Amino acid sequence: MKTIDALGVYYRDLNSLIDNSIKTEGDITLKNVFGQRYIGRGLPKEASLKIYGTPGNDMAVYMDGAEIEVFGNSQDAVGNTMNCGKIVIHGNCGDTLGYAMRGGEIYIEGNVGYRAGIHMKKYKEMNPVIVIGGKAGDFLGEYMAGGAVILLGLNLAKDEDIIGRFCGTGMHGGVIYLNGTPDKYRFGRETAKSVNITTEDVLFLRKHIDFYKKSFNKRLNNLKVESFSKYVAINKNPYSSMYCIH
Amino acid sequence: MSLNFNTPDFEVIRNENRCIQCKVCVRQCANTVHFYDEEDNVICADDTKCVNCHRCVTLCPTKALVIRKYPLEFRENSNWSGKVIKEIYKQSQTGGVLLSSMGNPEPFTVYWDKMLLNASQVTNPSIDPLREPMETKVMIGRKPEKLEFDSNGKLLTKMPPNIELKIPVMFAAMSYGAISRNAHESLARAAEELGIFYNTGEGGLSKDFYRYGENTIVQVASGRFGVHKKYLNAGAAIEIKIGQGAKPGIGGHLPGKKVGEDISATRMIPVGSDAISPAPHHDIYSIEDLRQLIFSLKETTDYKKPVFVKIAAVHNSAAIASGVVRAGADAVVVDGFRGGTGAAPTRVRNSVGIPIELALAAIDQRLREEKIRNYCSLIVAGSIRNSSDIVKAVALGADAVYIGSAAVIALGCHMCHSCSTGKCNWGIATQYPELVKRLNPDIMYKRLVNLISAWNHEIQELLGGMGINAIESLRGNRLMLRGVDLNEKELEILGIKYAGE
Numbered sequence: 115m116k117t118i119d120a121l122g123v124y125y126r127d128l129n130s131l132i133d134n135s136i137k138t139e140g141d142i143t144l145k146n147v148f149g150q151r152y153i154g155r156g157l158p159k160e161a162s163l164k165i166y167g168t169p170g171n172d173m174a175v176y177m178d179g180a181e182i183e184v185f186g187n188s189q190d191a192v193g194n195t196m197n198c199g200k201i202v203i204h205g206n207c208g209d210t211l212g213y214a215m216r217g218g219e220i221y222i223e224g225n226v227g228y229r230a231g232i233h234m235k236k237y238k239e240m241n242p243v244i245v246i247g248g249k250a251g252d253f254l255g256e257y258m259a260g261g262a263v264i265l266l267g268l269n270l271a272k273d274e275d276i277i278g279r280f281c282g283t284g285m286h287g288g289v290i291y292l293n294g295t296p297d298k299y300r301f302g303r304e305t306a307k308s309v310n311i312t313t314e315d316v317l318f319l320r321k322h323i324d325f326y327k328k329s330f331n332k333r334l335n336n337l338k339v340e341s342f343s344k345y346v347a348i349n350k351n352p353y354s355s356m357y358c359i360h
Numbered sequence: 361m362s363l364n365f366n367t368p369d370f371e372v373i374r375n376e377n378r379c380i381q382c383k384v385c386v387r388q389c390a391n392t393v394h395f396y397d398e399e400d401n402v403i404c405a406d407d408t409k410c411v412n413c414h415r416c417v418t419l420c421p422t423k424a425l426v427i428r429k430y431p432l433e434f435r436e437n438s439n440w441s442g443k444v445i446k447e448i449y450k451q452s453q454t455g456g457v458l459l460s461s462m463g464n465p466e467p468f469t470v471y472w473d474k475m476l477l478n479a480s481q482v483t484n485p486s487i488d489p490l491r492e493p494m495e496t497k498v499m500i501g502r503k504p505e506k507l508e509f510d511s512n513g514k515l516l517t518k519m520p521p522n523i524e525l526k527i528p529v530m531f532a533a534m535s536y537g538a539i540s541r542n543a544h545e546s547l548a549r550a551a552e553e554l555g556i557f558y559n560t561g562e563g564g565l566s567k568d569f570y571r572y573g574e575n576t577i578v579q580v581a582s583g584r585f586g587v588h589k590k591y592l593n594a595g596a597a598i599e600i601k602i603g604q605g606a607k608p609g610i611g612g613h614l615p616g617k618k619v620g621e622d623i624s625a626t627r628m629i630p631v632g633s634d635a636i637s638p639a640p641h642h643d644i645y646s647i648e649d650l651r652q653l654i655f656s657l658k659e660t661t662d663y664k665k666p667v668f669v670k671i672a673a674v675h676n677s678a679a680i681a682s683g684v685v686r687a688g689a690d691a692v693v694v695d696g697f698r699g700g701t702g703a704a705p706t707r708v709r710n711s712v713g714i715p716i717e718l719a720l721a722a723i724d725q726r727l728r729e730e731k732i733r734n735y736c737s738l739i740v741a742g743s744i745r746n747s748s749d750i751v752k753a754v755a756l757g758a759d760a761v762y763i764g765s766a767a768v769i770a771l772g773c774h775m776c777h778s779c780s781t782g783k784c785n786w787g788i789a790t791q792y793p794e795l796v797k798r799l800n801p802d803i804m805y806k807r808l809v810n811l812i813s814a815w816n817h818e819i820q821e822l823l824g825g826m827g828i829n830a831i832e833s834l835r836g837n838r839l840m841l842r843g844v845d846l847n848e849k850e851l852e853i854l855g856i857k858y859a860g861e
Contacts, residue, residue, distance in 0.1 A: 129659060151652070156589035156660045175656045176589045191643050194656070197588045210643045214584035216628055232642055233583065237628040257638055259629060286634050351616045351634045358456030359780055360447070360706045 115139070121146035125170065129155065136161045149189065154182050159199065171208075174201055177218065190227070193220050198240065202329050209251070215242045215261070219322075222246045223330045224269075228278070229253040234288055236260025245322050247330070252278035256302070258347070259287040264322055266337065267293040281305065282345055286352050290345040291319060293337070301345065304352050308344045315344060365449040368407035368430045372416075378424035379403060385416035385425060390783040390795055413776035415785035447706075458706035461779035461789070463606055463698040463743055463765060466710050471717035471850075472749045476859060478840045480827035487829050489820035495830040496819055498528045498759055500597070500737040501666035501690045520690065521666050523596050525760055526555030527816045528750065528831060531808075532695075532741050532764035533579050533601065533670070535563030537614045537623050537635065538702035538779070543771055543788045545801040548572035550808035559762070562601060562612070562637055564626035570594050577668070580657065582611060583637035585627040589660055597665050597691075598657050600650075602641070603672030605699025605742040608713045611639040612703075618782055618791050651687040658688075666690035666737075673697060673719030673742065674712075678726035685727060685736045693762065694719050696742025700765040702789055703780035716742040717756065721854045724757025724836060733757075733836075747818035756854065757836040770811045771804050 116139040120128050128150050135142050140160045147153070147167030152175055154163055159179030166185045174182055175194040187205035191213060198217040209227035212220055217240030225248035232253060234242050242261035247268045254277050255263050267276040276292055283302030295307070319339050327334055372393060381403055385394040391409045394416060396402075410427060417425045434442045447458060480486040487494065501522030508516040531547045538561060547558040552575045559577040564586015569576070578595035580587050592598060603609065614623075614635035624631040644650050654667050669684045670693035671677065681692050696716025701709065720740050727733040740753050741762035750761050769775065772786040779789035787799030819831065828834050842859040843851050851858060 126659070152656055152659045155656060156592075171652055172656045176587070176592065176660050178589050191652075194643060195584045195587050213643050214587075216588070229642055233638070235629055237624075237630065240628075256642070257636055259633060259636070284636065284638070286636065287630070350632065353613050353634065353636070354615055354617075356457055357459040357703075357705075357780075358450050358454040359778070360450070360458045360460040 115141045115143060117143045117145060119145050120148070120150060120167065123150070125150040125152060129153065132157075132161070132163070147186075154180055157182075157199070174199065177201075179218075187224075193218070196220075196242070204330065206248070211246075212242065212244050215244075216240050217242050219243045219325075220245070221326055221329055222248075224248045225250070227251045229256060231258060231261070231263040231290075232256040234258050234261040234263070236288070243322060245326050247326065249274060249276045250278065250281075252280050253283060254278070254281045255285055255288065255290045255305075255345075256280065256282070257284040257286070258282065258290070261288045262291065262318070263288075264291045264319065264342075265293060266323070266326065266334075268334070268337070275300070282347070284352065285345075285347040286350055287347055289315075291315075291342045292345065293342055295343045304348055305345050306348050308346045311342075311344050362453065364453065366408070366446065366453070367432055368410065370410040370412045371407050371428050371430045372405035372410055373426040373428060374403065374405065375424045375426075378422040380422055380424075382421060384419050384421065388415050388419050388785060390785050390790075390792070391781075411776040411778040411781075412774075413778065413785050414774040459703050459780050460706040460709050460777060461701060461703055462775060462777045463700045464710050465777070468697075468715065470743075471715055471846075471854070472745075472752055474845050474850075475717075475752050475841045475843055475854070475856065477748065477751060477755070477822060477826065478842070479825040484827045486827050487824040489817070489824045492824075493829065494820040494824060495832070496527050496816055496823075498525050498737075498832060499523070500525060500739070500759060502736060503734045505734070521664055522690075523557070523666060524555070525557070527812055527819075528754065528758075528760035529744075529812055529815065530556050530577070530739070530760060530762050531558035531767050532699075532762035533559035533561040533577075533599065534702070534764055534768070535561030535579075535614075536566060536626055537561075537563045537618060537791070539768070539788055540784075540790055540796040540799060541566065541622065542796050542799040542801050542804070543768070544569065546771055546799070546805040546808060547767065548575065549801060549805040550812070551575040553805070553809050554812050556812070557596060559599060560595070563614075563623070563635075564628060565591055565594055566622070566626045579670075580653075581637050582639070582641045583635060585629065585635055585637075588628075592657060592661050593665075595665070597668060598661065599668040599670055599693065600641075600653060600657070600689075601670045602644075602650075603670065603674075603695065604701065604704075605672045605695030605697050605713055605716070606701035607704035607708045608672030608674050608697075609639060610705065610708050612637040620791060623791065647683040647687050650684065654688045668693050668739070670695060672699075673714045673716050675714065677714070677719045678722040681723040681738075682726055682730055682732065685732050689736055691737040691739055691759075692723070693739045693741065694723060695762075696720075696740070698743035699741055700743075700768075701779075716740050717752075718850075718853050720753060720756050720758055721838075725855060728757075728836070747815040748822060750815065751819055751822045751834070752841060754831055754834050755837055755840045757838075759835060766811070767808060770807045771799065772807075 143164045149170040151170040154174040156176045157180035161180040177196045184203045190208035193212045196215040201220045206224035207226040211230040214233040228251035282305030285305045499522040502520040551558040562581035573594045576595040581601035668691040669689040673696045697713030737759040784790040841856040
């Protein structure tokens with residue numbers, strides 16, 4: 115285990131320090147992180163970071179197998195175009211979480227901002243998963259093409275909703291599981307509630323909820339898999355009949 | 361089903377005296393225009409399906425075929441032309457958005473044809489490139505403010521990453537998906553032999569093509585298809601695609617039916633899934649956000665590769681380009697409104713964007729005024745048709761050009777404007793294996809090499825005529841251009857004098 119004090123270290127230097135360290139020691143603890151960008155960019159599976167503080171935008175961008183645990187909140191674009199790996203965040207997260215991520219898992223203890231999980235994909239055995247403990251902003255899962263987003267809706271105030279508006283707009287693949295059944299107007303027209311919740315869905319949800327409980331040391335005895343709704347794309351090829359050839 | 365008002369666009373004329381009923385035309389036409397009628401023992405044609413791609417005409421062994429414009433006319437009306445009427449028929453029948461392929465065909469001014477180059481006479485002798493050294497090499501990337509040397513003459517300044525182009529031409533972004541694997545291979549091999557670059561487009565990079573990495577520019581667009589660390593490090597440079605000249609402000613849809621096993625593997629999406637590139641990058645809503653993406657790419661490639669940003673030529677291109685340079689781009693790519701496309705909504709293609717000549721002149725001027733021109737290279741695209749277009753572009757301020765349409769024409773494209781059907785009879789804009797194999801990369805890459813080598817010699821001739829022996833000395837030298845048939849405003853924007861001045 116190597117510890118790096120990130121206080122006042124410029125982001126380029128910090129990322130170089132991490133690169134140099136993983137050549138000999140993959141387990142790295144970063145202390146006093148204050149908004150440095152691109153931490154964990156493209157990191158391979160040999161690396162494992164524990165981050166104390168608040169990492170900046172594009173944390174784990176293009177990440178390629180590493181594990182990152184953040185003890186604090188994270189900013190925008192966590193896991194941008196990530197290939198594989200695992201991220202656990204003990205806090206809230208900014209906008210565009212997991213943009214175009216192709217594989218790996220992200221667990222957020224609290225809430226996330228706008229456009230989480232947009233353009234998520236899947237490819238062969240890669241099937242990305244985002245688990246969000248609280249709520250998400252508008253455009254959750256926009257253009258979603260694969261993978262899964264799970265929203266637990268924990269600790270919401272009485273007047274708070276689990277999602278914003280335009281959820282699943284342009285969705286053409288993947289699945290969104292929400293704890294509860296939000297009003298229909300909150301969804302894009304390309305997505306619909308599925309009545310077909312299978313045993314695989316239940317096992318999938320249990321597996322990821324169990325990991326959430328373990329990671330954040332929560333019991334969540336009142337959280338029932340049966341109360342989740344499943345949303346999927348209406349059409350895998352939503353725009354196939356939109357055009358006529360000139 | 362309502363009555364179909366559509367009439368053919370083309371007519372197939374078969375000279376029965378020449379036709380030997382060999383049925384080559386029947387076998388070659390993926391649009392199934394030609395068919396053999398066994399009962400009457402004749403070969404017939406369904407004109408309605410013909411796109412005028414010349415495949416049958418070219419391959420007919422007895423030259424028995426001609427394709428003509430269908431002679432049926434509407435009553436003469438310069439406002440309601442036949443084209444306008446037919447578009448309404450199509451849309452009222454299908455309810456669809458009109459989709460077109462290749463660049464804007466409308467009769468807007470081609471400014472390249474309104475500018476003429478200078479040549480030396482008497483006082484400043486011209487140079488003969490056959491006998492004297494002539495340089496057409498350019499370096500693409502950020503240039504340092506100044507150079508510093510130590511007492512031994514060793515360079516102290518850390519040079520930003522630049523890529524070397526032996527000839528100031530590159531093959532424009534055309535994705536594997538929009539064009540075939542064999543077309544991509546031809547472009548890659550030609551780029552390697554010529555010492556230039558081809559561009560993956562937004563479609564990822566096939567494993568088999570990593571070996572052309574030193575001559576590859578990898579593209580990152582809003583769909584992020586096939587983008588990962590290895591891909592980013594595979595090319596010589598990275599291009600962020602913000603916009604495309606044929607469809608500024610519009611994203612792209614590769615329909616699921618074109619996503620077979622191989623394309624699925626390069627784009628890294630499931631077979632049969634639509635590949636949708638949203639209109640904007642949803643992590644870019646500002647110049648600062650663009651900077652974030654540029655530097656995420658630089659961070660992931662250890663600051664070893666120049667990052668290009670490609671924008672469409674639109675009304676405020678000069679201000680946008682200034683922002684792009686300040687965001688940290690090492691090269692700005694500007695794609696004019698005549699740029700080609702595999703598919704774009706017709707109304708967007710034909711009525712959005714501005715001519716590349718005017719955008720280029722305005723951007724170069726603006727970057728010079730702001731004293732940031734050396735921070736980036738300027739690459740232009742959007743219907744560069746020949747070597748004199750290139751020389752004029754360089755004189756207006758470009759470092760290099762991208763060619764797309766001209767490159768596919770070299771590969772056999774006959775400009776039938778039907779790429780989006782996916783049934784390209786020449787094996788270029790198709791994924792059907794039986795059509796793709798018609799394009800033999802071993803032969804076709806040489807046509808690209810021939811074309812660019814010929815252009816290179818022509819560039820040298822034109823430069824030599826002006827008494828210039830290195831293309832970098834021409835860049836931004838607008839005194840070498842004169843305008844004809846242009847008004848004062850056009851001359852002012854182009855920054856050139858009228859012929860005779």
